[in-house]
Amino acid sequence: MARVLFVTISAEGHVNPTLGLVKQLVDNGEEVVYMCLEEYRARLAQTGAQFRAYQLDEQVFRELGFNPTEFKHPLHFTDFMLRGIIELHLPEILRQTENDSFDYLIFDSLFGWGGAILGEKLGIPTVCSVTNFAFTEPLSRMVEVFDAGDLDVEALYERVATTAQSIAREYNVALPAIEDITSQYGHLKIVFTSREFQPDADKLDDSYLFIGPSITPRLDAPSFPLEQLRSQYDKVVYISMGSILTKDLEFYKLCFEAFQDIPAQFVLSYGKDTHLGSLGNSIPPNFMAMPYVPQLEVLQQADAFITHAGMNSTSEALYYDVPLVMIPLSSDQPIVAKRVEKLGAGLVLDRSQLTPAALKSALLQVLNEPSYKKHAKQIGDSLRNAGGYKEAASRIMSLFSKV
Structure with a gap:
């Protein structure tokens, strides 16, 4: 069997989807060394992988000024990948693996060109873990997603180009075109969605393997009184803005005002690092507000989900x-x-135009019009039928594992 190096970034949405795949590789006999930040050690240990922590200099990260809510141009994302991921993490990853040998590398797509550099320096084939939609065109063409405002794009381009040139010299590798730095490199790309849900999937070749989301039990999930969800109401609505963007107290106030008269049980997950403060006194009786809930279990009971998407x-x-x-x-x-x-x-x-009336109207429309549930089920069928982490492990091992 093979020895595998798995490298990802420290984000819930990038680590959690990989857990099922890692455990399946281990169960199939592969030896997996998983590198991420220390905070994920316990979670990864449950898969049977060997965990190694790389360090994040938070002071340096703050000095770089990266905030995903402030990206105004595709080049901001490229800059983030170069200075916030590749420059910061590649030296230590290579240092920790210099006396090791591996048969193949699986790396998170946010490493982009950095994953290709790792594979080249280690001399092994690569697999890209794509936990978002796969890019079907260069990120640079997706300007409509961003709001550039009065950004000095020329200065930003110069900084990105200078950083990329420095990295190419440091590792003695070829310098790609700027628009290719964010590409999904790898002999195989594991995409954690279905071809039906992926936009423009017909533009992606057979090196993209769509396996659907990796839904596995989370042993660190908190206890939750699931039996209370329908004790007073027939409908359940779950509200969560993710693990990073959870501290918007004004949004929670909007929710309380919008939904206080709707006969449904609302479950609000407001984040373990968020303090509701005086808002705690204004929580309506039809709300269960907690810092962290077992999301998979609650979603299985939910009739609608209010989310950051x-x-x-x-x-x-x-x-x-x-x-x-x-x-x-x-x-x-x-x-x-x-x-x-x-x-x-x-x-x-639109968050900038959000009002209690708009929130209430949208939720009632989704709850009361059957077409939304029907189309959600159609997408759900495609996700459940995509093959999952077992198929991904089988495909990876057929290509790269030792017999």
Whole structure:
């Protein structure tokens, strides 16, 4: 069997989808060394993988000024990948693996060109883990997703080009075109969605393997009184803005005002690092507000999901046929939300124009019009039938594993 190096970034939406695949590879006899930040050690240990932590210099990260809610141009994302991921992490990953040998590498797509550099320096084939939609065209052409405003694009381009040239010299590798830095490199790309949900899937060749979301039990999920969800109401509505963008107290106030008279049980996950403060006194009686809930279990009971439209949360909701009210905030969320709305499984609201009346109207529409549930189920069927992490492990091992 083979020895595998798995490298990903420290984000829930990038780590959680890989857990089932890693465990399946281990169960199939592969030796997996998984590298991520220390906070994910316990979670990865449950898969049977060997965990190694790389360090994140948070001071350096803050000095770089990266905030996904403030990306105004595709080059901001390229800059983030170069300076916030490749420059920061590649030296330590290579240092920790210099006396090791591996048979193949699986790396997160946010490493982009950095994953190709790792594979070249280690001399092994590569697999790209794509936990968002796969790019069907260069990110540089997706300008409509961003709001450039008065950004000095020329200065940003110069910084990106200078950083890329420096990295190419440092590792003695060929310098790609700027638009290719964010590409999904790899001999095989594992995409954690279905071809039906992926926009423009016909533009992607057979090196893209669509396996659907990796839905596995989370042993670190908190306890939750699931039996209380329908004790007073017939409908259940789940509200969560993800694991990063959870501290918008004004949004929670809007929810309390919008939904206090709707006869449904609302479950609000407001984030373990968020403090509701004085808002705690204004929580309506039809709300269960907690810092963290077992999302998969709650979604299985939910009739609608109000979300930021992060790829992970959206996929999990659709996997369980739950229609959505989406308030995208940053990154790829507008793209995900647009796709769900186009396929009829939810509605998109503009955060900058959000009012209690708009929130209430959208939720009632999703709850009361059967077409949203119908289309959510159609997408859910495609996700459940995509093959899952077992097929991904089998395909990877057939290509790269030792007999």
